[in-house]
Amino acid sequence: MKIRDILQHGNPVFSFEFFPPKNDEGFDQLFETIENLRKLNPGFVSVTYGAGGSTRSKTVDLVGRIKNEIGIESMAHLTCVGHSADEIRSVLNELEKDGIENILALRGDPPQGETEFVRPQNGFGHANELVGFIRKHYSFSLGVAGYPEGHLESRNLAQDMEHLKLKVDAGADFIITQLFFDNEYFFDFVRRVREAGIQVPVIPGIMPILNVNQIKRFTKMCGATIPGSLVEKLEAVQEDHDAVRDIGIKHATEQCMDLLDLGAAGIHFYTLNRSRATLAILEQLTGRLLPDKNEL
Secondary structure: OHHHHHHOOOOOOEEEEEEOOOHHHHHHHHHHHHHHHHHHOOOOEEEEEHHOOOOOHHHHHHHHHHHHHHHHOOEEEOOOOOOOOHHHHHHHHHHHHHHEEEEEOOOOOOOOOOOOOOOOOOOOHHHHHHHHHHHHOOOEEEEEEEEEOOOOOOOOHHHHHHHHHHHHHOOEEEEEEEEEOHHHHHHHHHHHHHHHHOOOOOOEEOHHHHHHHHHHHHHHHOOOOOOHHHHHHHHHHOOOOOHHHHHHHHHHHHHHHHHHOOOEEEEEEEEEOHHHHHHHHHHHHHOOOOOOOOOO
16 A cells, blocks of 8 residues: 555554664564564554665565565665666566555665765766656655754755755655654744645654664764753663663653644654564553563
């Protein structure tokens, strides 16, 4: 089922993002987690695409298995990095053959060791070009990324919104945001999105904090900020894994409750291939006791 249709049902849509593991053991653990999450009836699951398409075959295989073997609607991430238009077409043909109906179209980050994105020969330099290509030749439902605090490469928020509008005008059906830890950034982002004339659904992306050093690395890479009061709480207990996890889950749960109360279309969880934190949050959001799951 196309995500643009799932989002029309009116109920909040919960979804989960995973990345292809490096080895067979990791895949076995991931499929066990996804199988347990199936009981929650998620709207969809997304699978990332490594830098430079480094996980191309694993991404294609994983989204196909999630949809066709486990029975959860799945969405493949697809980036412009390192691919010609013909190579992009080949990936899309594989996904279409497997019955995949949803794509998150991204420009992608430069490959490891490089600091700037370089347009591939006979390829695409921006996500809106990728969206336009897919919309012209295929019938996938298309999502794109939004940045509540602005993309690191944008000069200002106005320029960042111009880029987002280009992606939507090219044919995107919905927006999933980069992670954030202060909901005011999201609400301001949605306000600016609507003022720009963009009417597609905006799904907030939430990542529960489980490790202080890890989240600092992530926020440095993506430009997200952590509220000072939250940083103080985390740093005070950063050597206590359970305490950090409890603070992170509590903060993410409060974020989600606030977002849903004020009309968010759903929540997209950046799981880092772990289930316990997300399950704990959903338990509180839905008031349901969910299956126990060991941390991966």
